[in-house]
Amino acid sequence: MKKVPYRHPISKILGVTVLFFLLLSTSIFAQEDASAEADSGSGQTEAAAETDGDPAAGKALFNQNCAACHALNRKMTGPALANVESRLAEDEGLDREWLYRWIKNSPGMISSGDAYANKVYNEFNQAAMTAFPTLSNADIDNILAYTAAPPSTPKPDEASATGGGQSAGGGSGSGVSNELILGALVLVFGLLVVMLILVNRTLRRIAEANGVVLEKEVGEKRKPLWKAFVDNQFLVLVSVIFLLLGSAYFAYGWMMQVGVDQGYEPIQPIHYSHRIHAGDNKIECKYCHSSARVSKTSGIPSLNVCMNCHKSIYQVSDETLAEGKQEYGVDYNQEIKKLYAAVGWDDQNQKYTGDTKPVEWVRIHNLPDFAYFNHSQHVSVAGIQCQECHGPVEEMEIMSQYSPLTMGWCINCHRETNVKVEGNEYYEKIHEELSKKYGVEQLTAAQMGGLECGKCHY
Structure with a gap:
């Protein structure tokens, strides 16, 4: 009886076809994204052309000089600055020349008796705005263009409204919705699977009718592997000895790990990224863990230490926010709100409410009670860096125990x-x-x- 190898030629066709449709769908989605970005870019260009100044350069100047005290759409140490020029022109009758004088020499305008300058001074805790005499009129024009420009990303309500219009129209630019394309791909894939099953059955029937025995069926008649193993007594003896020695080795290793928490990485009630603070922003470890210099323990930083910066930093950049959500599944802005809730900080009115909540931090490094260790002896006297024991904390998104201790x-x-x-x-x-x-x-x-x-x- 003739023996032929058992093959699945249709599987190759299926793989090539599926790959083709996946590439086709990817190219369609990429074209739609590119057209959407082009539309948004042209809209931003048109908006920039309507203002006197460069919003992109103004954003850089705003982040460098203004962002510590001001935000676009919310009150901080100072007032919100979105559309500040148009609002001052409509409400107070002030022009851009007044803004030039105010930004360059706010204390001088307050002392000169300017009515609106003193109004702002009294409203915001009688603290004069920092003067910026080094900013030129062109720099201020750029900043005002940034404050007047529409936001780069739509608000949630606007996004839902525009998104609804696009879905009703059936996609952006191509006229075919993504759901329809995806449904077509699923249908084609299902048809190919059915075709593969039918062809497989047909080939088997033809082989059986011609008296052909497939190699797969011949293999099933051979001696089972387990029976061949049992019949070989030497192989059984060697295997038993190997299993006993291996079991003893792993049992000893497991017992030696009792009490060793290397790699321990608990989830904290407030997500704190050492990667962002110690890595990207180069904050020294001992700024937060200040007691490590003078005490046995490094200490848990108080929330007031966090608020030294986060009184003004109420949200992260769009790039950092997207990275956190995509890479780590964390919304950094929500974690900052958890900090505000714990410390009792009213972000809208920029003041403490007195309603505080303790944060139940989970301890990571914990030596036995019978072992004495002094941080100050190692940090201040010996000059050992924190990374020697705690590892590259500047690269850790979630803090873990690096060394066995x-x-x-x-x-x-x-x-x-x-x-x-x-x-x-x-x-x-x-x-x-x-x-x-x-x-x-x-x-x-x-x-x-x-x-x-x-x-x-x-």
Whole structure:
């Protein structure tokens, strides 16, 4: 009886066809996105042409000079600045020349008795706005163009309204909705699957009618693999010994990990990104964990430390927000609102309400009670960087325990790390005595008694 290999030629056709339709749909979606971006870009260009100044340059100047106290659509330390020129012209009859004088020398205008300047001064806690004499009239024109330009992304209600119109029209530019294209692709894929099943059955019937035995069916008549394994006693003995040794190895490794929390990464009640704060913004670790310099513990930063910056930083940039949602599933703006709720900060009126809520932070690094560790001894005296023990925190989105923090890990560090004794008054005398004793210039913590039990256990 003739034997032929069992193949699925239709599967190749199916794969090529599906790939073709996927590429086709991707190109259609890309064209629609490009046309939408072109439409929005042309709209922004037309809006910019209607104003005196460059909104793009104005945005950079606004973020550099104004964003610490002002926002476009909400009150902060100062008033909201969206359409500030048109609002002042309509409500107060003030022109752009008045804005030039106010931005360049606000204290001078207040002292001169200008009515509106004093009104703003009294409304905002009698704190004069910082003067910006270095800004030219062209710079101010650019800033005003930015405050007058429409937002780059539509508001939620506007987005829903425009989105509804596009869906009713059947897509942007192409005249065919994405749902219709996707439905057509699903239908074609289903038809191809049905065709594959029918062709497979037909080929099997033809093979059976001609007396052809498929290789797949021949293989099923061979001796089962498990029976061949059982009949080979040497192979069974070797396998049993291997399984016993492997089980003992993994059991020992598992038991040695009891109490070791390396890699522990709990979810905190308020998401805090070390990657953004310590990495992107270069905030020093000891700015928040200030007690690490003088205390046994590094301490949990109080929320007031967070509010030193977040009184003014109430939201992140669009790029950072999109990255957080896409990469980590986190809305950073919502996390800032959690901070405001905990500290009792009224963001709209820029004042504390007194209604505070404790934040139940989850502790990550936790040494046993019988082990003593002093942060100030290592940070201030030894000059060890935080990353030596805690890893690259500036790259961590969610803080985790980087090192095992076991006794053996600490002992190895004491044996291998040279103590920085040069210019360190703390070690000046002990360095001199131990240099005579050991006859070396470089000393380790182990040579200074760092392996004594009483150093960490007493």
